[in-house]
Amino acid sequence: MKILKKLAVAAAWIGVWELASLAVGADYLLPGPLPTARALAALAATGDFWLSVWGSLRGILAGFLAGTAAGLILGSASGLSKALGGALSPLASVIKATPVASFILLALVFMKKAAVPPFSAALIVAPVVWKNVNTGFRQADPLLLEMAESFKMPFRRRLAAIYIPGAAPYFRSACVTSLGMAWKAGVAAEVICAPHDTIGRSMYLSKIYFETPELFAWTFTVIIISFILELLLGRLIGGKRNVKD
Amino acid sequence: MLRTEGLTVTFGEKTVISGFSHVFPEGGTTVILGGSGSGKTTLINALAGSLEPAAGKVINDNKTVSRVFQEDRLIPSYTSLKNLTCVGISEQKAERYLEKTEIADAAGKRPGELSGGMKRRLALARALAFDAELYLFDEPLSGLDPDTAIRMAALIRAELEGKTAVIVTHNEEAARIMATAGTVRLEPPQ
Numbered sequence: 001m002k003i004l005k006k007l008a009v010a011a012a013w014i015g016v017w018e019l020a021s022l023a024v025g026a027d028y029l030l031p032g033p034l035p036t037a038r039a040l041a042a043l044a045a046t047g048d049f050w051l052s053v054w055g056s057l058r059g060i061l062a063g064f065l066a067g068t069a070a071g072l073i074l075g076s077a078s079g080l081s082k083a084l085g086g087a088l089s090p091l092a093s094v095i096k097a098t099p100v101a102s103f104i105l106l107a108l109v110f111m112k113k114a115a116v117p118p119f120s121a122a123l124i125v126a127p128v129v130w131k132n133v134n135t136g137f138r139q140a141d142p143l144l145l146e147m148a149e150s151f152k153m154p155f156r157r158r159l160a161a162i163y164i165p166g167a168a169p170y171f172r173s174a175c176v177t178s179l180g181m182a183w184k185a186g187v188a189a190e191v192i193c194a195p196h197d198t199i200g201r202s203m204y205l206s207k208i209y210f211e212t213p214e215l216f217a218w219t220f221t222v223i224i225i226s227f228i229l230e231l232l233l234g235r236l237i238g239g240k241r242n243v244k245d
Numbered sequence: 246m247l248r249t250e251g252l253t254v255t256f257g258e259k260t261v262i263s264g265f266s267h268v269f270p271e272g273g274t275t276v277i278l279g280g281s282g283s284g285k286t287t288l289i290n291a292l293a294g295s296l297e298p299a300a301g302k303v304i305n306d307n308k309t310v311s312r313v314f315q316e317d318r319l320i321p322s323y324t325s326l327k328n329l330t331c332v333g334i335s336e337q338k339a340e341r342y343l344e345k346t347e348i349a350d351a352a353g354k355r356p357g358e359l360s361g362g363m364k365r366r367l368a369l370a371r372a373l374a375f376d377a378e379l380y381l382f383d384e385p386l387s388g389l390d391p392d393t394a395i396r397m398a399a400l401i402r403a404e405l406e407g408k409t410a411v412i413v414t415h416n417e418e419a420a421r422i423m424a425t426a427g428t429v430r431l432e433p434p435q
Binding site: 143144146147148150151152153154157161162165 | 312
């Protein structure tokens, strides 16, 4: 029953899309669901499509992992050292407040264009993971910490027994939340930098050649991959709880 | 050496302990008795150095302290056995103390799977198995049924033989069993 309800809602929105497309009356401005589906089927039949998907996935996921690792290390260190947390806090705020496009354009000055999408993805992920892990560490149970101090529990055991289990839900939610953000920022960087064999470059080319159904098909591909990635990550590391960012 | 000199502890405007002086005999167990609000837990925390006195002082030259806290303070993600081994107690010794506290069957269970009384005995097992110079127990028998409480009091007495300990309880019968170095009755400050 739930699935039927969801299908009905999806069908209703596709209907709205079709009506809007009919109202505009030009596929090069607003293609309807059918031309988009045809364009997607045609793209998916080519090797270049899969090469672009693989190129984007590889680069952006590498950036996501790098940002996650940086956020995890710095978040843990900040959770244990108030001074470091205080020093990193303004930097994280600035990164979060700065438009992604600004970072992409700045990064283009200093690095090769193929490196910009992973860098942008990492930059989006790191502050989110940093903040959540930092919060998780700071909320470690003070009663358990006092117990650990009393029983002279070594630092490594405190980390494993008290800090890490406390911070784990925060880390998981940061990962699931920031994956979608990283994916979108990475594709945006690809559109601006247009590195070879990426979805973003294909979107850029579709746009300049006015192949709007293809542009819609690529956008649809980005959305589908984003859903799949979030679903897979959610299954892999456990649900979306205690989202702090 | 464990003693207090004119110990006064306040929380804001409220004085919980006022000018308390006492020498706790070495190699024996002193039991602190007193009603609710008499400052028993506050005294244990002050002896452990967890609280800063408003006046007076605590002189404690014991380097290692084993505690049963007012709360069980068990690691929720660890099994009973691991809750003992994670503070440096050997696995063999941990198993022995789980047996002594009558929770050997719970060795593989996490605190969330235990009853309140079992959790209390696990906290007690951890504190008894830990080698320390001073033992500070805050209501170690709370949540136990009367028979189990008496058996655990006898275990505490046997295990702390010759060791310096301060135990807070409101169980008069258990106090008589555990107190090898006398009892101190705390009254709420006037």
